[in-house]
Amino acid sequence: MLVEKYFPKNFSEIKGQQALVKDILAWINTWGSEKKALLIYGPPGSGKTTMVKVLAKELGYDLIELNASDKRDQTALNRIVGNAASSKTLFGYKKIILLDEADNIHGKEDFGGAKALLEIIKNTQNPIILTANSYWEVSQAIRENCKLVQFKRLQSRTVFARLKEIAVAEGINVDEKVLLKIAEQSGGDMRAAINDLDSLGKNIAMGDEKLVGSRDTEASIFEALSKLYTSNTIDVRKEFFNIDKKPDELLLWIDENTPKAYKGKDLLNSMNFISKSDIYLKRALNTRNYSMWKYASDLMTGGVSVAGITDSRYIPFSPPKYFQVLGSSKKARVTNNVILDKIGKKCHCSRKIARSYLPMIAILFLNPRKGALIANFFEFDMEEIKFIDEKNYRKIEHEREELLKIPEKKEKIKVVPVTIDKKVESKVEIIKKEKESQKESEKEEQQKNRQKTLFDF
Amino acid sequence: MEFEKPWTEKYRPQKLDDIVGRDPIVRRLKSYIDKKSMPHLLFAGPPGVGKTTAAIALAKEIFGEYWKQNFQETNASDERGINVVREKIKDFARTKPIGGEFKIIFLDESDALTSDAQNALRRTMEVYTSTCRFILSCNYSSRIIDPIQSRCAIFRFGPLTNDAIKIMIKKIAHEEKIDLKEDGLEAIAYVSEGDMRKAINALQASSGIGDSITESLVYQVSSRAKPEEIKNMMKIALSGDFISSRRVLQSLLLEQGLSGEDIIMQMHRETFNLEVSDKEKVRIVDMIGEADFRLVQGANEFIQLEYLLANLSIG
Ligand SMILES: Nc1ncnc2c1ncn2[C@@H]1O[C@H](COP(=O)(O)OP(=O)(O)O)[C@@H](O)[C@H]1O
Ligand SMILES: Nc1ncnc2c1ncn2[C@@H]1O[C@H](COP(=O)(O)OP(=O)(O)O)[C@@H](O)[C@H]1O
Ligand SMILES: [Mg+2]
Ligand SMILES: [Mg+2]
Numbered sequence: 001m002l003v004e005k006y007f008p009k010n011f012s013e014i015k016g017q018q019a020l021v022k023d024i025l026a027w028i029n030t031w032g033s034e035k036k037a038l039l040i041y042g043p044p045g046s047g048k049t050t051m052v053k054v055l056a057k058e059l060g061y062d063l064i065e066l067n068a069s070d071k072r073d074q075t076a077l078n079r080i081v082g083n084a085a086s087s088k089t090l091f092g093y094k095k096i097i098l099l100d101e102a103d104n105i106h107g108k109e110d111f112g113g114a115k116a117l118l119e120i121i122k123n124t125q126n127p128i129i130l131t132a133n134s135y136w137e138v139s140q141a142i143r144e145n146c147k148l149v150q151f152k153r154l155q156s157r158t159v160f161a162r163l164k165e166i167a168v169a170e171g172i173n174v175d176e177k178v179l180l181k182i183a184e185q186s187g188g189d190m191r192a193a194i195n196d197l198d199s200l201g202k203n204i205a206m207g208d209e210k211l212v213g214s215r216d217t218e219a220s221i222f223e224a225l226s227k228l229y230t231s232n233t234i235d236v237r238k239e240f241f242n243i244d245k246k247p248d249e250l251l252l253w254i255d256e257n258t259p260k261a262y263k264g265k266d267l268l269n270s271m272n273f274i275s276k277s278d279i280y281l282k283r284a285l286n287t288r289n290y291s292m293w294k295y296a297s298d299l300m301t302g303g304v305s306v307a308g309i310t311d312s313r314y315i316p317f318s319p320p321k322y323f324q325v326l327g328s329s330k331k332a333r334v335t336n337n338v339i340l341d342k343i344g345k346k347c348h349c350s351r352k353i354a355r356s357y358l359p360m361i362a363i364l365f366l367n368p369r370k371g372a373l374i375a376n377f378f379e380f381d382m383e384e385i386k387f388i389d390e391k392n393y394r395k396i397e398h399e400r401e402e403l404l405k406i407p408e409k410k411e412k413i414k415v416v417p418v419t420i421d422k423k424v425e426s427k428v429e430i431i432k433k434e435k436e437s438q439k440e441s442e443k444e445e446q447q448k449n450r451q452k453t454l455f456d457f
Numbered sequence: 458m459e460f461e462k463p464w465t466e467k468y469r470p471q472k473l474d475d476i477v478g479r480d481p482i483v484r485r486l487k488s489y490i491d492k493k494s495m496p497h498l499l500f501a502g503p504p505g506v507g508k509t510t511a512a513i514a515l516a517k518e519i520f521g522e523y524w525k526q527n528f529q530e531t532n533a534s535d536e537r538g539i540n541v542v543r544e545k546i547k548d549f550a551r552t553k554p555i556g557g558e559f560k561i562i563f564l565d566e567s568d569a570l571t572s573d574a575q576n577a578l579r580r581t582m583e584v585y586t587s588t589c590r591f592i593l594s595c596n597y598s599s600r601i602i603d604p605i606q607s608r609c610a611i612f613r614f615g616p617l618t619n620d621a622i623k624i625m626i627k628k629i630a631h632e633e634k635i636d637l638k639e640d641g642l643e644a645i646a647y648v649s650e651g652d653m654r655k656a657i658n659a660l661q662a663s664s665g666i667g668d669s670i671t672e673s674l675v676y677q678v679s680s681r682a683k684p685e686e687i688k689n690m691m692k693i694a695l696s697g698d699f700i701s702s703r704r705v706l707q708s709l710l711l712e713q714g715l716s717g718e719d720i721i722m723q724m725h726r727e728t729f730n731l732e733v734s735d736k737e738k739v740r741i742v743d744m745i746g747e748a749d750f751r752l753v754q755g756a757n758e759f760i761q762l763e764y765l766l767a768n769l770s771i772g
Pocket of ligand 3: 101131
């Protein structure tokens, strides 16, 4: 594996983060006078873990590492880190404690893990470093006891430079343009870029970069899904950090494909996690506390991965069914809500109850005349009619135009009882129309007269 | 512009006396009209049984031609949080009532408010109590905090009886000149489950595709699965074929447009018609109960019902 082979051996090989080395050295050199932990946060593959390993090596520290797959509840933290943190340096061996991916240490989920960690940070005899993908996913109490260092997403040209070094050293036959494409596609993730290069072999032709695909396209979600089902680790959640899909859409992808990968109890346990993720998504939505998303994401990826395993090498993945995605896409949701609000306003009810009117309205839409009349009442626009009935909307629109042409008869208005506002509006309409038709006939009269004059004389 | 109303609105009773099947409630409400005063009211009951109708009719009869100026309707479940609700109430309550002693604020679906929000609401109620009366509606009065309940006269609107539903449906069918068959009327009463809104919508939908309203037409349009369809889906799941049962669910929910709530309610009903042991039935009811709970908490109905099917087929 090229990522391992080209693991940076010293600070200078860590690209694009040079400016931060100074800050990190300053932190460790003054550590002790103030016991703050170091929190390194930034996107995956930007060199966070690498930086810590190189730091330990360069300064001659022992590195005690606790990564994401280890159990990190209170007892575990106290046992492993607590011990290391309180034991004094013996015979000059110095220690650094690394809590990698600290963003999944949560108060509730890790059963007091966050609280225990806070205690350890305050009382430790050895410096502690935390890494995380996002600042927000580390609890505030912990952040307040940390020095913060942000790793920026690497620039394409930085990734490119490293790829070029590797390609030259490995004797890979590849055009620079291709390397640049791979770098761009990686979205600043050095690990991903090196892995992509690795997977293309020793002779890479122009256009081959398309085989690995952009990290943001469906190719990458298939790849991530495949890892999800063939591995058995919560770490797999990281595979999804780079996938540009909102958690509710991602959930649909996982929901669609899980029954293809798992059977029996594995499937049942996975469906449980999927169901729970959905509940967290709803809570996030309701409380507008979007930090709840992280639980949903962890359960739908890591949870489902751990719940089962498949050895099938070929799973026929497919995107979620069109209508489900439709229901969750932002535009559709907005249209849907506008429709429901219009119904709710006219029928004195909430969106939830307004929904129960839709089947009836959809049936009336089958008949263009009835559809046009009911659409007029709710004041739906064409987009909204189309949303309810994709097939018939043109006919309904046409019928509405026809309705506008027919001068309204007064009896008709009497038959349909209307609200006060409506009545006024309709009356205005009628008066306008009457005036217009009056003008029309006047014009006709004039024209006739003119013709007369022309012909007669 | 020419238009046609949904019949729930076209035939919504405008006077308290026109409300069917709610005599004791109507009598109590009318006493407020005679006295020209009323306490805060709490209307509790399921959807479609006349809560909103009663509130609007009461306002019309108390305020006469000025009812619109003195009556405000707000839906707690759709407005963006308690602060919006409070602002709306404040704006409305600030101005003096026209031609009377008080105004009425109708807060629909109040049990959608969290208990914190309800406490805030209670303070608002107190501030404006000299000029405003509140009518709160809710599905369950137990979800309304005690201090609010104790300040309100409580009116319980149960589901409407089949007879009440039939009276209204026959009346509308007559007005609309619809050929309503006896079995069609029975079917409407059956699918409505005491919910007049459902009943009227079923009638209007049926009349949209058929000239005479029969039982089979009603089932076809009432956005209810035929009982056999639901039973069939459950049987498939219980036989262990999760994938196929999921496909049926997809069609019910996403193609036929049933609501998750309807499906789960029908599944519960059909459990007792399954050919399985009583012990198994109890287990199924337990699973359905859990799913119903998650359905309320979750965002995506399909996912929650799918989990229920996984339980039936694998659990
Ligand atoms: N800035 C960098 N310079 C050089 N190589 C890097 C850099 N960042 C990441 N890498 C490569 O990517 C791999 C993963 O990096 P790592 O430090 O684990 O990323 P993370 O930020 O996710 O912790 C490393 O093994 C290394 O080969
Ligand atoms: N008791 C009733 N008598 C006559 N019509 C009713 C009655 N209850 C409900 N309806 C009809 O059902 C529709 C919904 O009723 P509504 O009062 O808005 O229900 P909710 O109890 O949900 O507020 C109304 O438009 C009205 O046409
Ligand atoms: Mg790392
Ligand atoms: Mg109502």
